[in-house]
Amino acid sequence: MGSVCSGASKGTVADATPAISAQKEGNVNANGSPLQPSRPPSQHGTGAVDENAVIQDIQRAVTPNPHASTKGDDEENYQIIRLLLLGAVESGKTTILEQIRIMFKQHFTEAELFHRKAFIYNTILRNVRTLVSRTRQMGLLYVNTQNESGADLILAQDETQYGHFTPEVEKAIISIWADKTTQHVYSKRSEINLNDSTKYFLDNLEKINKMDFRPTSNDLIMSYVPTVGIQNIIFSTNHRSFQLFDMGGQRIDRRKWATMYDGIDAIFFCLAISEYNQLMDEDGITNRLSDSMSLLEKIAQEPKFQTTPIFLFLNEVDVFREKLTVFPLSNHLPEYEGKSVEEALDFIEELATSRMEGHQKNYVYRTIAIETQSMSKILGEIFQIILKNN
Ligand SMILES: Nc1nc2c(ncn2[C@@H]2O[C@H](COP(=O)(O)OP(=O)(O)OP(=O)(O)O)[C@@H](O)[C@H]2O)c(=O)[nH]1
Numbered sequence: 242m243g244s245v246c247s248g249a250s251k252g253t254v255a256d257a258t259p260a261i262s263a264q265k266e267g268n269v270n271a272n273g274s275p276l277q278p279s280r281p282p283s284q285h286g287t288g289a290v291d292e293n294a295v296i297q298d299i300q301r302a303v304t305p306n307p308h309a310s311t312k313g314d315d316e317e318n319y320q321i322i323r324l325l326l327l328g329a330v331e332s333g334k335t336t337i338l339e340q341i342r343i344m345f346k347q348h349f350t351e352a353e354l355f356h357r358k359a360f361i362y363n364t365i366l367r368n369v370r371t372l373v374s375r376t377r378q379m380g381l382l383y384v385n386t387q388n389e390s391g392a393d394l395i396l397a398q399d400e401t402q403y404g405h406f407t408p409e410v411e412k413a414i415i416s417i418w419a420d421k422t423t424q425h426v427y428s429k430r431s432e433i434n435l436n437d438s439t440k441y442f443l444d445n446l447e448k449i450n451k452m453d454f455r456p457t458s459n460d461l462i463m464s465y466v467p468t469v470g471i472q473n474i475i476f477s478t479n480h481r482s483f484q485l486f487d488m489g490g491q492r493i494d495r496r497k498w499a500t501m502y503d504g505i506d507a508i509f510f511c512l513a514i515s516e517y518n519q520l521m522d523e524d525g526i527t528n529r530l531s532d533s534m535s536l537l538e539k540i541a542q543e544p545k546f547q548t549t550p551i552f553l554f555l556n557e558v559d560v561f562r563e564k565l566t567v568f569p570l571s572n573h574l575p576e577y578e579g580k581s582v583e584e585a586l587d588f589i590e591e592l593a594t595s596r597m598e599g600h601q602k603n604y605v606y607r608t609i610a611i612e613t614q615s616m617s618k619i620l621g622e623i624f625q626i627i628l629k630n631n
């Protein structure tokens with residue numbers, strides 16, 4: 242169309258009244274049937290689902306209908322605008338998808354909430370175990386001596402547990418979390434790469450451990466469930482329909498990315514800049530930031546994307562800021578000579594843009610994907626750009 246449809250909001254897309262034409266989400270295909278179950282972090286790469294069947298299923302679902310109207314017909318019948326979310330593991334892809342869902346008022350289903358609830362319990366258990374282990378590793382004692390036996394109880398829990406905690410375990414977790422020693426260990430969390438949502442969930446354990454606990458949309462934003470394979474959502478705004486594909490960022494999942502490269506109108510690339518001091522779980526040697534930068538370069542050089550706009554999210558700015566004081570950036574990127582957070586951010590941005598050199602259209606944003614308000618503004622701007630170009 243070349244410009245925003247008549248009747249479009251002049252403000253951000255978030256301000257526009259969304260017309261949701263369909264809602265497909267949570268590892269479902271466009272027909273609404275399950276693709277692959279999300280797996281717990283300890284089971285990466287497993288699952289009995291036939292990946293080829295899944296890919297064929299998706300391709301069938303997204304292949305343009307030859308009988309459908311094309312641009313130039315009635316506005317409502319424009320071809321769907323297809324967006325691809327790419328980036329390494331835990332870079333914020335699904336968080337952005339969830340922010341988009343919130344923005345377009347795509348409510349989460351009961352099944353999704355139930356599924357996510359299980360992961361929230363597991364995340365809490367893993368995080369508190371990490372804190373307890375670190376406390377012992379550092380040779381620290383709890384201020385409340387009774388927490389020593391509570392720590393034993395927590396360490397004895399099965400790490401693959403996905404259900405409610407017994408009252409005894411709940412009491413032990415709450416007491417350990419409140420202990421000054423734990424708070425001291427937590428203040429140094431950058432050293433142990435503790436999941437960022439630790440405080441958020443532990444502060445609310447009593448509420449979360451109730452049988453009738455129903456996660457809020459913010460709980461979903463804060464929790465992490467690794468994406469397996471490909472999930473997608475369909476939504477409409479400004480008389481246009483969008484299909485957004487979210488891909489798992491692990492190496493095993495990246496193999497499937499190329500099956501989705503045809504007919505993509507924009508790429509949302511997430512890069513967790515806070516990972517400059519972390520190594521990849523998959524091999525234990527590759528620096529995570531360096532892996533993400535290589536991935537970005539590969540996408541920017543992909544022949545099929547030469548005219549496809551890339552919206553780059555330099556994500557986890559909050560964690561990055563926090564980490565810089567503990568882990569100087571120059572220890573990991575010796576060419577960095579700056580001193581301030583802003584200089585560090587500029588340096589990372591330059592690094593990222595240099596990896597997209599030669600690519601025709603790219604837009605860079607510094608983001609904190611868990612913040613609904615700031616993300617809604619940024620995504621609003623992005624959707625306006627996309628609408629103008631399609
Ligand atoms: N503090 C903070 N946490 C974030 C930010 N972005 C995402 N997170 C958290 O990071 C975790 C991982 O985010 P996801 O969006 O699920 O990561 P992903 O890229 O989809 O990861 P895979 O599906 O494994 O490829 C979640 O717990 C989020 O709440 C951010 O900007 N700041």
Ligand SMILES: [Mg+2]
Nearest residue numbers: 334335467468
């Ligand atoms: Mg994901």
